[in-house]
Amino acid sequence: xxxVFLARIQFALTIGxxxxxxxxxxxxxxxxxxxxxxxxxxxxxxxxxISYFWLKIFGLSFVIGVATGITMEFQFGTNWxxxxxxxxxxxxxxxxxxxxxxxxxxxxxxxxxxxxxxRISVKVHWFSSIMVAFGSTLSGFWIIVANSWxxxxxxxxxxxxxxxxxxxxxxxxxxxxxxxxxxxxxxxxMTGAFFMLGISAWQILKGLxxxxxxxxxxxxxxxxxxxxxxxxxxxxxxxVQVTKTQPEKLxxxxxxxxxxxxxxxxxxxIPDAEGxxxxxxxxxxGLLSLMAHxxxxxxxxxxxxxxxxxxxxxxxxxxxxxxxxGLGTFFFALAAFGxxxxxxxxxxxxxxxxxxxxxxxxxxxxANQLGWISAEVGRQxxxxxxxxxxxxAVSVSVPPxxxxxxxxxxxxxxxxxxxxxxxxxxxxxxxxKLSKPAVDEKGGNA
Amino acid sequence: MSTLQVTWFxxxxxxxxxYAVLDxxxxxxxxxxxxxxxxxxxxxxIKSIAPxxxxxxxxxxxxxxxxxxxFPHVYATVFSGFYLALMLVLxxxxxxxxxxxxxxxxxxxxxxxxxxxxFSFGSILPALLFGVALGNILRGIPLDKGMxxxxxxxxxLNPYALLIGLLGLFMISTxxxxxxAMKNEGELVSKARRWARxxxxxxxxxxxxxxxxTPFTQPHLLRNYEGTPFLWSVPxxxxxxxxxxxxxNKYGEDFKGFIVSSISIVGHFSMVGLGLFxx
Numbered sequence: 071x072x073x074v075f076l077a078r079i080q081f082a083l084t085i086g087x088x089x090x091x092x093x094x095x096x097x098x099x100x101x102x103x104x105x106x107x108x109x110x111x112x113x114x115x116x117x118x119x120i121s122y123f124w125l126k127i128f129g130l131s132f133v134i135g136v137a138t139g140i141t142m143e144f145q146f147g148t149n150w151x152x153x154x155x156x157x158x159x160x161x162x163x164x165x166x167x168x169x170x171x172x173x174x175x176x177x178x179x180x181x182x183x184x185x186x187x188x189r190i191s192v193k194v195h196w197f198s199s200i201m202v203a204f205g206s207t208l209s210g211f212w213i214i215v216a217n218s219w220x221x222x223x224x225x226x227x228x229x230x231x232x233x234x235x236x237x238x239x240x241x242x243x244x245x246x247x248x249x250x251x252x253x254x255x256x257x258x259x260m261t262g263a264f265f266m267l268g269i270s271a272w273q274i275l276k277g278l279x280x281x282x283x284x285x286x287x288x289x290x291x292x293x294x295x296x297x298x299x300x301x302x303x304x305x306x307x308x309x310v311q312v313t314k315t316q317p318e319k320l321x322x323x324x325x326x327x328x329x330x331x332x333x334x335x336x337x338x339x340i341p342d343a344e345g346x347x348x349x350x351x352x353x354x355x356g357l358l359s360l361m362a363h364x365x366x367x368x369x370x371x372x373x374x375x376x377x378x379x380x381x382x383x384x385x386x387x388x389x390x391x392x393x394x395x396g397l398g399t400f401f402f403a404l405a406a407f408g409x410x411x412x413x414x415x416x417x418x419x420x421x422x423x424x425x426x427x428x429x430x431x432x433x434x435x436x437a438n439q440l441g442w443i444s445a446e447v448g449r450q451x452x453x454x455x456x457x458x459x460x461x462x463a464v465s466v467s468v469p470p471x472x473x474x475x476x477x478x479x480x481x482x483x484x485x486x487x488x489x490x491x492x493x494x495x496x497x498x499x500x501x502x503k504l505s506k507p508a509v510d511e512k513g514g515n516a
Numbered sequence: 517m518s519t520l521q522v523t524w525f526x527x528x529x530x531x532x533x534x535y536a537v538l539d540x541x542x543x544x545x546x547x548x549x550x551x552x553x554x555x556x557x558x559x560x561x562i563k564s565i566a567p568x569x570x571x572x573x574x575x576x577x578x579x580x581x582x583x584x585x586x587f588p589h590v591y592a593t594v595f596s597g598f599y600l601a602l603m604l605v606l607x608x609x610x611x612x613x614x615x616x617x618x619x620x621x622x623x624x625x626x627x628x629x630x631x632x633x634x635f636s637f638g639s640i641l642p643a644l645l646f647g648v649a650l651g652n653i654l655r656g657i658p659l660d661k662g663m664x665x666x667x668x669x670x671x672x673l674n675p676y677a678l679l680i681g682l683l684g685l686f687m688i689s690t691x692x693x694x695x696x697a698m699k700n701e702g703e704l705v706s707k708a709r710r711w712a713r714x715x716x717x718x719x720x721x722x723x724x725x726x727x728x729x730t731p732f733t734q735p736h737l738l739r740n741y742e743g744t745p746f747l748w749s750v751p752x753x754x755x756x757x758x759x760x761x762x763x764x765n766k767y768g769e770d771f772k773g774f775i776v777s778s779i780s781i782v783g784h785f786s787m788v789g790l791g792l793f794x795x
Contacts, residue, residue, distance in 0.1 A: 130617060136570055137613035143580050144606055147595025151664070154595075158588020166581030174574045181567035354777050465596035467664040476603045483607060487614060 076473040077149040077464045080480065084141045086439055087484045092134030093438050096210055097262015098128045099203035104289060106199040110192050119505070120282050121199075122187065124266070126498055128312065129184050132206075134491055136177075139486070143169075149473065153463035159235045160226055163218050164242070168212035170319070176205035200388055207255060214251045215242050220454050222315045223247040233457065242441040245315050249308040256304050259297040260401060261266065261434045266290035267408070268431035269499065271424040277504040284418055291412065294406035301398055306361065316455060317371040318380070320446040322387040324358055325351075326372045333358040333370035336392075343384040346374065379410070382448045390444040397437040404430060524586035525793065531582055533785040535575035536646075537778045542569045546612065546639020547685075548711050550632065557704050558632065562616060564699040569616060573609070589663055597657060597665025598649055601672060605642045612638030640685070647684025651677030654791060655734055662697015676733055680776030683726050686719040687784065690761060691777045697770040707766060712773065718761050723758055727751060730761075739789035747790055 102124055109117035146154050154161075179201035186195050225240030226233045235241060267290040273283035313320045320326075325341045325348045326333060335357035339348040356366040363370075373381055404426060411417040418424075430477055453460040542565040549561055584591045595602060615635040619628060655676050660666040668741035696704050731738055741747050757780040764773035 133570075133617040136573075137610040140573070140577065140609055141586075141606055143577055144595060144602060146584065147580075147591045148599050148602055149596070151592035151596035154584060154588050154592035155663075158591060159586075162581055162583075162585030162588060162591070166578055166585050169574055169578035169581045173577060174571065177570040177574055182569065187565055243621075322711055347539065402795050465592075465599070465664075466662060467593075467596050467666070468599045472599055476600075479603070479607065484612060487610070490614065490618060497621060 072219040088138040093258035093261040096258035156451040164216040172209035200255040218246040263294035265436040272426035298402040329372040389449040394440040531579035538572040541695040546687040608638040608641040648681035651680025683722040690715040694774040
């Protein structure tokens with residue numbers, strides 16, 4: 071096995087594991103802000119209890135996100151040294167900015183938030199929750215800036231075979247930054263919302279603090295619905311940008327081989343990269359042209375317009391993209407069904423909905439992973455689009471067996487972390503058994 | 517170097533110095549952690565750093581990011597060249613972060629024991645390896661034409677680098693013991709003062725040893741001192757601040773001890789900067 075392959079496996083493994091946590095914590099942080107605000111305004115005990123409980127879940131997930139995040143910053147230097155030499159001036163800047171501006175904010179206010187109960191005023195505590203949510207969102211911004219620059223590089227010039235920064239703001243707001251940031255942050259809100267929804271459903275099914283679960287269920291359901299609806303728009307906005315800036319990626323997403331006007335949208339199909347065709351394709355004529363360009367007669371570039379050795383790996387890009395879109399549609403349908411039940415006053419009694427909501431938790435994480443895979447695999451064979459190939463970016467001084475060794479160690483450690491995370495989540499949830507609702511509430515009906 | 521590069525050189529120095537002073541004390545707490553067997557004291561130790569450790573680690577992330585941005589070749593060469601060592605540091609930091617969060621979630625003895633060891637070794641390993649890495653950078657590492665490290669993992673384990681590694685470890689253990697003494701009450705304080713004392717002797721000894729050996733084995737680090745003898749005040753002040761740690765420790769002035777210990781760390785990094793800086 072060669073270094074490039076191994077380094078890619080290691081990167082995929084470590085980023086995939088890391089990316090379980092940031093979307094969850096970003097989403098939950100804004101939900102916690104909501105409940106902290108309610109507590110500040112009403113002083114009601116149940117809001118305090120909800121915030122307290124969910125902050126514990128948040129803190130647990132946050133720390134694993136931090137711990138696995140350090141890996142990412144190290145890894146560009148350890149495994150991708152030639153990439154680091156090539157883009158350091160540009161790529162390092164947002165990473166440093168994330169550390170200095172965003173992460174510092176988060177970690178300072180997180181300590182206040184987690185340890186501040188009964189020690190600081192409600193207002194300061196509430197303010198800390200906002201700063202944590204703001205800080206983690208800002209963190210996400212800088213990371214997406216760095217990654218988007220790989221997709222659509224801007225604000226640089228090539229000097230001595232290295233990319234040098236010429237315009238900081240052009241690099242920061244490169245063509246894909248905003249579409250990708252908004253798409254990912256909304257994905258994070260969806261993750262937080264469906265996570266809270268699923269846990270609340272589980273609480274109701276198990277009869278654990280149903281009084282609190284009804285409140286969290288209602289709020290998370292509304293966020294789930296709103297963020298799922300917005301995601302259709304943001305996903306579209308992002309796809310339009312990909313059409314303009316990375317046409318071969320869009321062609322791989324949609325399985326378009328021939329450049330054509332009135333390009334159809336694919337409902338179903340099995341891509342065949344060897345035979346350069348789609349099998350069992352079910353298409354809606356003109357829809358892709360219409361969606362991508364707002365014009366049914368617009369031209370969509372097909373893969374055959376590009377050298378075959380510069381095609382993204384077709385199957386992975388195609389399947390992950392379509393599964394993500396499918397899941398997004400399912401999330402919307404589930405949330406809409408939930409809202410209908412809420413409107414009918416049957417939300418908390420519908421066993422079917424509650425069970426589906428619980429089992430949707432892993433799906434929301436999977437959707438994030440799928441989106442990320444289709445975005446990154448769809449960029450291949452480039453590490454920086456049309457400038458530097460992934461195969462030229464890997465560290466030359468690291469022997470393959472050392473990478474293999476660290477992959478194995480990462481696998482062991484990260485599996486351990488994953489089980490510890492699940493185990494402690496369960497532990498926190500079961501600890502709800504010990505807590506009792508306040509008696510002065512009117513029967514716990516939210 | 518251009519003015520911009522000199523500014524970055526200084527700024528990155530500030531970030532790594534800040535990291536050593538700040539994360540140094542919580543790594544140092546981890547060093548002493550297994551020296552007490554009492555669960556109550558271990559809990560107190562964790563509690564004393566729980567609100568700060570991740571804020572402190574931000575300095576490492578910021579320093580690494582700044583190095584990546586300002587001196588990408590240094591970042592690329594060092595991080596890929598020290599591959600296995602840095603991966604070890606990484607695993608240690610991961611275990612350490614998680615152990616602080618997890619240890620007191622359950623009361624089962626084997627659970628607590630596992631995270632106790634993870635926390636302590638997760639602190640000692642980075643404290644030692646950061647010093648070894650710095651020792652190698654001071655000493656110089658073999659590079660090929662593509663600016664890539666051409667040695668092996670064992671090239672890095674040379675006596676000089678190991679000496680600097682130990683110096684760093686005891687600098688941090690002294691710093692941590694002083695922090696424990698400053699932040700706690702009762703029996704733990706007298707324990708921590710004893711720890712600080714023992715650790716300080718070794719710190720002082722290793723500093724003097726390294727200062728005597730360096731001019732003979734690494735003469736290139738003295739370039740800047742030769743032109744500007746005034747710079748000798750930096751090692752002298754560093755030595756004085758280390759000596760003052762012992763003085764304050766003797767009279768139970770833990771806070772002052774912690775301050776001079778911090779100054780001694782700044783002194784060390786200034787010496788590193790003066791040794792490496794080259795127009």
